[in-house]
Amino acid sequence: MAALTQDEAAPMVRRAHLARQTLVFAGLLALFAVAFVVSLCVGRFSVPATRALELIWLGATDPWRELTTIEERIVLLVRAPRVVLAALAGAGLALSGAALQGVFRNPLVSPDILGISQGAAFGGALGIMLGIWGFPLISMVFISGMAAVILVGLISRINGRSETITVILSGLVVSSMFSAVVSLLQFVADPNTSLPAIVYWLMGSFATATWERTLIAAPGLIIGGVLLWMLRFRLNILSLDEAEAQSLGARTSRERWLVFGLIAVIVGSQVAVSGIIGWIGIVIPHACRLLVGHDHRALLPASVVLGAGFMVIIDTLARTATAAEIPLGVITALVGAPIFALLLRNHYRERNGS
């Protein structure tokens, strides 16, 4: 009798779960779509919303059209690449955060932990000091971000294997090393030109977004993201306890480094074009876990959509609230930290209650 009810109940539970997941994803996608379109319609230069929508339609249907009026150029050359880049960067950061928290089985790690951001920041600060701009600067940032991860790998590898804790600690070591060098560069930078540029860049911004920069960052963000998505089953296994994961046939060390490598590609690409943006990689995955649960098959796509939507909203605030651009790091922390605190409290209150 009992066995029968269970058999009957299981599909129902599954169906209810599926319905809930579908609803959540529909909600997230709608939020993202609205944020994306609204963001294209607002800005410091006033373009009527209907005209902006018309221009977006024209831009989407005939992308190679010659753009002559200032309205067209504002919407399609200033806003569109910026919104697309913000969405991609937000998605990449949230995805990286979700994957890393799974791999480390630690809810507090974020993409900064592997030293990528600080390594990349070093490349950027050095580039700005040397007066390098544009594509060479971006490649320099990317390379130094990758170098930081490789360094973490070398330091944490002891007797042919690297443990989670040594990886975290090595990341910390490499991070603080690079941030010290960044401080040194700030110390010797020209206070009239390169110093403010470095400081601003370290606080993160999409203000310089162009299609060119978006296309430079896009391959890394998209390929890294797709490959991480393909590893979603592996991530479920890696998030188990070490012995359990190995008994399921996972070669934990190798797979973990594969994940780190992909995250380095994603975060390196993001920092290269928009500086260091904190909080997204930690707030979004947590919010998504509350919405869709711990299964990476649902968690990863949810993080992508919510991360993209959240980043677009934050960036829209940054560029429209005042005549001056507000640094993103300031808004993500101001918005992200209280949300995170609320989520944490609710989560633990519920857990203690049940």
Place this chain on the structure above:
Amino acid sequence: MVSLTRFATRGLLAAALSGLLAHGAAAEEIIFKDQENREVKLAKAAERIVSIVIPMASTVIALDGGTKKLVGMNPTAKSAVLEGILSKIFPETKDIPSDVTAPNFVPNIEALTATNPDLVIQWGGRGNDIVAPITNAGLNAMLILYGTEQLTRDYMTMTSRAIGKPERIKELVEWRDRVQKDIEAKAKAIPQDKKPSTLYIARALSEIATTGTKGSYNAWYMELVGGRNASAELNGTVTINKEQIAQWDPEIIFLNAFEAKLDVNWVYNDPILSLTKAARNKRVYKMPLGGYRWDPPNQESPLAWMWTANLTQPDIFKYDLRAEMKTAYKTLYNYDITDADIDSILWMKEQSGSANYAQFKAK
């Protein structure tokens, strides 16, 4: 403006009076209050001066009429000297040490003491942390404040007295006063709707920054010459985006002289900025770099105002800038400036295609 000039005369009078008093007290001793209201006491006229403040290095050279008294400067001041004409007029400037301070005005006390200075010029209003090390090392610090023409005249006067050449500053301040009054008189008749909106871009290459009106020297002289600061609504120097510039749609754009790799093509090649009124009418200009960069207050400021005036209100101001520069460089540096020097200071090669720029061509 009236109150400003009244202030100027009052400041000069006070300076002259206290100078007399100081002379009365002791034959050689020089005592004065700096702009943070601290007493600066020199046993005799300063012979060895270090300027941690960037534009003051070249001002000290101009006040002294040579490089003998400047024994140390900010690395950023040195880059201006090496990029500009001072290294040609005074080749020995390239040997003046610049390790006495970090670019951010934090002094390196050992290197500073090693130059054995009897006066160190430092910024006031930026906290005691960059001042205390100097005074703790037993050195004489003179603190100056940034921002207005009046403050600039006052600290230049102060420095001139400190180096024992109080008579030298008179002609320089008189020149500033004369040019300012001349511009004011001519600009008074300009109706508000004939004042073009002008935008000064303080940084362009890594991020775009511009400045509000309050406390900005650039905004002050842009308005002095009959322009309107396009970015008046801002507060201080802040980062903005191109969309905001399109919204302001300035009629004239001035680019800073700090970024060596920046030129007018940065505006003309940009899909958004090239559609502004300034770009369509070819009224985009990079600030000249002479004895110092012309954007902030310095010993050559009247030249910067005349240059800006001729470009902002070409129908009203017709200064013969080349002649003015020849006189000024003779007075400031005792140097006969050549036409080729002037061409490179004014970026004739880079921006001769800009509107109204042909007036600066050599005749």
